[in-house]
Amino acid sequence: MLLTIDCGNTNTVFSLWDGDAILQTWRTSTDHRRTADQYFVWLSTLMQVRGIKADVTSVVISSTVPRVVFNLRVLCDRYFDCRPLVVGKPECRLPVPPRVEEGVRPGPDRLANAAGAFQRHGGHVVVVDFGTATNFDVVAEDGAYIGGVIAPGVNLSLEALHQGAAALPHVDISRPERVIGTNTVACIQSGVFWGYTGLIEGITQRIKAEYGRPMKVIGTGGLAALFAQAEDLFDEIEDDLTMYGLRVIHDYNMAMTI
Numbered sequence: 398m399l400l401t402i403d404c405g406n407t408n409t410v411f412s413l414w415d416g417d418a419i420l421q422t423w424r425t426s427t428d429h430r431r432t433a434d435q436y437f438v439w440l441s442t443l444m445q446v447r448g449i450k451a452d453v454t455s456v457v458i459s460s461t462v463p464r465v466v467f468n469l470r471v472l473c474d475r476y477f478d479c480r481p482l483v484v485g486k487p488e489c490r491l492p493v494p495p496r497v498e499e500g501v502r503p504g505p506d507r508l509a510n511a512a513g514a515f516q517r518h519g520g521h522v523v524v525v526d527f528g529t530a531t532n533f534d535v536v537a538e539d540g541a542y543i544g545g546v547i548a549p550g551v552n553l554s555l556e557a558l559h560q561g562a563a564a565l566p567h568v569d570i571s572r573p574e575r576v577i578g579t580n581t582v583a584c585i586q587s588g589v590f591w592g593y594t595g596l597i598e599g600i601t602q603r604i605k606a607e608y609g610r611p612m613k614v615i616g617t618g619g620l621a622a623l624f625a626q627a628e629d630l631f632d633e634i635e636d637d638l639t640m641y642g643l644r645v646i647h648d649y650n651m652a653m654t655i
């Protein structure tokens with residue numbers, strides 16, 4: 398069985414595949430101190446709950462946090478008896494290499510998104526990925542990641558307001574009915590929700606103009622669905638896009654070695 402691991406700056410997500418379909422997805426907070434043994438106890442408990450026998454034979458990892466990769470490698474070696482493919486490392490080949498400035502190392506999550514988006518949509522795509530950061534990943538006609546935009550994430554912005562302004566509470570994001578807030582919480586929710594709505598609209602419009610041809614806009618990450626309530630921001634929402642891209646990269650590497 399294939400295990401795909403998407404480690405972001407906030408959360409680490411594990412998806413277990415059965416053939417072409419994701420069987421289960423589990424999420425834990427990202428913490429570089431978590432050991433291989435801790436991961437395994439957690440994973441095997443969740444597998445047991447679902448009645449899944451843990452026969453993981455290959456693993457592919459995307460990590461935007463370099464420090465966690467060490468313990469994930471130990472997990473693979475000790476408990477799954479395999480060497481993981483780590484996206485961004487030289488031994489992990491990509492179906493199409495990114496076209497960016499010399500020496501730049503795009504986030505592995507963005508490379509996975511590009512691989513997934515190309516397989517599903519065939520290029521000319523913008524992926525809007527809501528994580529710790531809000532990323533826009535531009536995927537060209539041939540499937541190459543060619544750059545994009547990194548904006549502060551929604552939760553990071555909310556947290557920054559709370560930390561930087563003595564009188565502002567921590568607020569959970571939601572879609573406010575009105576733009577003009579009549580209490581502090583409503584004002585903050587409006588600023589962040591409608592602010593990000595404008596950001597997504599504005600940036601995708603500018604990307605399309607600069608790119609110069611029609612593009613598909615795909616939303617992914619937990620908050621994509623929330624923003625889809627605002628306007629017509631996305632052509633599609635695909636929550637599993639990063640995982641799917643990891644699978645594409647895994648299959649490509651397997652095909653190269655036989």
Ligand SMILES: Nc1ncnc2c1ncn2[C@@H]1O[C@H](COP(=O)(O)OP(=O)(O)O)[C@@H](O)[C@H]1O
Pocket residue numbers: 404405406407408409427527528529530550552618619620
């Ligand atoms: N459905 C959701 N509703 C509210 N907040 C969410 C949801 N999904 C994710 N978040 C929040 O968004 C932030 C980033 O999410 P995540 O996709 O896990 O980031 P990363 O991939 O960078 O680790 C986290 O603070 C998380 O709590």
Ligand SMILES: CC(C)(COP(=O)(O)O)[C@@H](O)C(=O)NCCC(=O)O
Pocket residue numbers: 404405406407461502503504505506507527528529530531532547
């Ligand atoms: C922009 C990111 C921090 C987003 O990571 P995430 O929000 O998923 O944790 C990550 O893709 C990253 O570290 N990128 C490296 C720089 C680049 O992509 O150009």
Ligand SMILES: [K+]
Pocket residue numbers: 405506526527528529639
């Ligand atoms: K992510």
